[in-house]
Amino acid sequence: MTTDGISAAEQVLAKVLLPLCVLSGALVLSGFFFPAFVGNAVSGQSWLTVSLLFFSSGLGYLAVLPYDPDADRQSGELALLRIRRTKLVDVVREFVTRQDPIVLLVPVVVFALFLLLQIAFPASVTETVDEASQGILTEGGPVFLGAVFLAVLYCLFLLVGPWGEVKLGSPDTEPSYTYPMYFTLIFTAGIAAGIVFWGPAEALTHYQTPPPYFDAAPESGAAIDGALTYVLFHWGFSAWSAYTVIGVPIAYFVFKRGAPLRVSTILTPFLGVDGLDSVWSRLVDTLAVFATIGGIATSIALVSEQFLTGIASKWGVSSGEVGPVLFVGGLTIIFVLSAASGIHRGIRRIAALNVVLFGLFALILVGIGPRSFVLERATSAVGSYAVNFVPMSLYAGGQWVADWTVWNWSWWFSWAPFAGLFIAAVSRGRRIRTVVLTSVVATSAASMVWFLLLGGTSLFVQHSGEADILAVIADYASSEAVAGYPLFGALPLTELLTFLFLSLIVVFMATSADTSTLVVAFLSTRRGLAPSTGSIVFWGVFQGAVAVSVLIVGGSETLQAISVLTGGPFAVLTLVSLGALTLTLYRNERGHQSLVGRARDRLPTIQTHHDLDPPDED
Template identity: 40%
Template sequence: MSTDSESAIESFRDEIDPFVFLGGAIVTILAIGYIAARPDAAAKSLTNANNFLWSELGWLFLWAMFLAVAFCLWLLIGPWGNIKFGDPNEEPEFSYFSFLAMLFSAGLSTGLVFYGPAEALYHYSSGLPFFGSEAKSSAIVPDAIQYTMLHWGISPWSAYLVVGVTIAYYVHRKGAPIKPSTVFAPFIGVENLDENWVKPLDLLMVVISVGGVAVSLGFVVTQFLAGMSYNYGVEVGDLGTILVTVGLTVGFTASAALGVKRGIRRVSTFNMYLFITLLVVAFVFGPTAFLLTTGTEALGGYVNNFVGMSLYMNAANGVDWVGGWTVFYWAWWFSFAPMIGIFITRICRGRTIRQVVFAGLIGTTAASFPWFIVMGGSSLWVQTKGSLDLLTIVFEQGREVAGFPLFETLIPFGGVFAVGYLLLVLTFLITTVDSTTLSLAMFTTDGRENPSTVNRVTWGGLVGLLSSLLLISGGLAALKDFVVLLGFPIAFVLGLCVVGLVIEFEQLHPVLLTERYEKDERENTDQQTVAGYLSKRRPNWMGGTDD
């Protein structure tokens, strides 16, 4: 073995936290192995557990997300937004465009290409209880896009940002390690984050993170293979599925191994250019007037009905629809919040809280909303106008296929752009998984900012192996339910983050107790004035003056 290899392995051994790294890997392998070995039984048990959560505790998910949104909006407009991650004069490590590109690519990007053309179609075909509009009617078209905006707008990013801002503040201002358990810092102090009782949270985050990344990889492999089958008639068996998964694993592992500057930043920037190109082409060659009219109405409805939709449970008629859509999504975003929060921490040093929250809430939404309006609106347009029965295609071949026939129908040389769409699927997957793989490596090393290449490659290989196992065994859907189930405790983590940050920021910039502080200041000033006057009247031997 070469000296360089020995040095790399030795560095890897020295940096890892054995309890979190080995414990997380073992628990994850056992959980996913059981799901792969008994997918039907696992799916039934997990579905029952999730249904119980949705029906009995769905309100908790809705309130946790609504609290996260309210807190992030306050950070955006309030004085706490001026707090900087790092030293007062420290410059950001990345340009704002690169920062936004990495944030956007890491957060919801794989979901955009997977659900973008399809979700509004599902709402159109099934009806929306909140509006009471009839399924497959003209009235439900803007409503379908509006509800898609709820599920992919500022709400998921608020969950990510609450965790990210909490960890980033204590990492860049207090010297805490970059790991999920840093959310406890406001309550136990940074010096106690190495206590053994804190580490099970990091271990739990490893299990959730590996599961979430494996599901994302599985979805994209499924979408890629579906695109190959639809566009070129290429069918692959288990071996082909494994080879595609291995190829993608090599791609995102190489990007993660190159690091943030050389790997993740460059692929994320390419992503944004390709994303914008496809979006503009679909908008220009698609039903532009229809998209502008319907998108405007949907956006206005989103703003006007945001509170109502966010807290809507359909209590009178049963919570099945809300549980299957909104509560499911909120649990899904919760499960990803620690991973994305860790990645936000890694790339935000030198920026203010307001800059980070603006990028997460406004910047990413400004990119995702046009995508859902154009892709979802175009799907509804071709369906309602009869130029393409996209619903039948989606129901027969899966939602992952929807984008390919849509491009072919809307755009001249649509086959060329369908290839670009397929490429976007892959590059978004690479940026999402490489950023989360980097997060995994960071919080299994007890919070090192630049974990070793061996560590990143190890987690990338494990994710690829487990994804392949799930794909060929049919356990992907069960693992998705497992990850969503584990998102439930993260709702409480969000609450801890909000409470902890309020306590901490009130000490730096009092807002909630301003009147009390002003009263104390006046009393202190009055006391100092009286004391100063009396001291002047005292003789010299009492410490005053003679006059």
């Protein structure tokens, strides 16, 4: 997913963005760390504008910086992953001629119809969607629980079994990215800002209303362990396995069987490579586009509330109705520039910055947080997670499980089409075992460390009485978006933590939105053609427009519920595709060795002394 060459417009844009970033950054940093120096020079909603200008110009500058395209060609990257760069006069014509009309028009019409109905009949739409959502999540709970558990088992088998040795590509194919960058791209694309939104909040929520599986008293010491255990469960191996069981089949059929890079490629065993232009394939790709846009748009709407809450807590700014629109507009500029520049420029650079900020925040929290408490509770939670993993995976008791566990599994499956496709796209030249190790084990480890640190610290602050975070959440209309800020106020380096937290909100959301924009552009482009810059820009702006619309007319939670419901079909499709992949691998990939076999072969051979040999039998 690269672009060739740097246009004159991008060169001019880079020259404009750099001074904007420096000037606005100086104001923002001064306002955070030296407020007396700034005084009343910037006040009110101007802080919101300056903050958005800083993030937009800084990340936009990273996206448009030049790079050496020859390095990409030498890496042997799949040609189909390149973005077609054209002159402005050709953009509209190529956009129209290259789009698949079904995959393009159906999601656009559905979203437009939803917004019209939301405006005309808001109460009826919300009630209908809520009833459907509750019915499916409650009655279909066993399906989601079973699908995720089977996904974990399948990933475990791929990790240790013989098929993990299968290389995605020809024997001499080399990976397109170094391993650190490979992990960075997968982790930042798949997790989005949910890890920031729920980091300080989910453990507290389970602490206040404990999961029935552990039967602990609310806000008790026992509730702490149960809360952290379920946080690990919701963001650990089970969650990331949902992405991988879609990504691995796509990668195998693309790089080993020549199938197109599409979500519908999971149907290759049933339709054949030549049959992937069928109505069924287009239906799967269209559903994937809808799920992706709905999920990203509602996530943008949710994190806008969290970002604006942080600005308000720092400078007392009331954003009003304009604030969310400004935030989404600034964020849209960032991820459109990043997506249009391609993986080797904006997406890769912003993802790397994301991981650096992520690690820096975690290290600071380790340095200033309650280390003894977090270490003790984290050790207990990890042990509980390991011991209770299987029964928790199969536990389907009560409304709590439907509202939390089943909802989470459906949400992860609704994101799986775009995340799985992206995992497949960047996995060329990797072995299946490496794909699973990275997209399940490594990403889960990073997620769990984050939640243990941030969730454990918030539980310590709440349980010890240093701050009443739950009361602040209740005062803020029970919105978890506010949870992080009273937590940082109870810790040293409040300003630095708040600044890094706000930065992570923007960067995490940008790294998922730019990837989703690129993936949707590929899905909507006719088979065999690379998406044009116009297609990238259209889908990026469309995602931003949907987010702004639901913020203005309401219905972000309703749209989120609709998007989550798309997880059901993909959960079923995943199970079917895994069965077909298993038959394909069994027939075509024999002769590989499992990890157990490799370990056995490396054991030293014990030579038997002739004096100990049994006597020859006559």
